[in-house]
Amino acid sequence: PCFALRRLAGRSARRHGVRLRVVEVDSDPELVRRFGDQVPVLLLPGGGRLQGRAAARDVEEAFRRVDARRRGSWMRRLLVRATAAVRARSGAGSRP
Numbered sequence: 001p002c003f004a005l006r007r008l009a010g011r012s013a014r015r016h017g018v019r020l021r022v023v024e025v026d027s028d029p030e031l032v033r034r035f036g037d038q039v040p041v042l043l044l045p046g047g048g049r050l051q052g053r054a055a056a057r058d059v060e061e062a063f064r065r066v067d068a069r070r071r072g073s074w075m076r077r078l079l080v081r082a083t084a085a086v087r088a089r090s091g092a093g094s095r096p
Helices: 002-016 029-035 056-090
Strands: 041-043 049-051
Touching: 002 056, 049 056
Parallel strands: none
Antiparallel strands: 041 049
């Protein structure tokens, strides 16, 4: 299960431009306490988690959600900057 999830996660991570970091649970006592024998575990930005055997569609969907949140965040930052620039040029944000 660990090898299979790692391959699926690797493919989806590359497809969606998400950095994948692999950590051996057995190498850290805190991770062993936290996850025990509930491995493999895939922790995703934003709090998403997949554990155990996961279907390819579930892994892909999890990475798609991460990518969509990231893109939405990027777009919001871009819109805020563009709005601030327009206001600055028009003087809408200045006071007499």
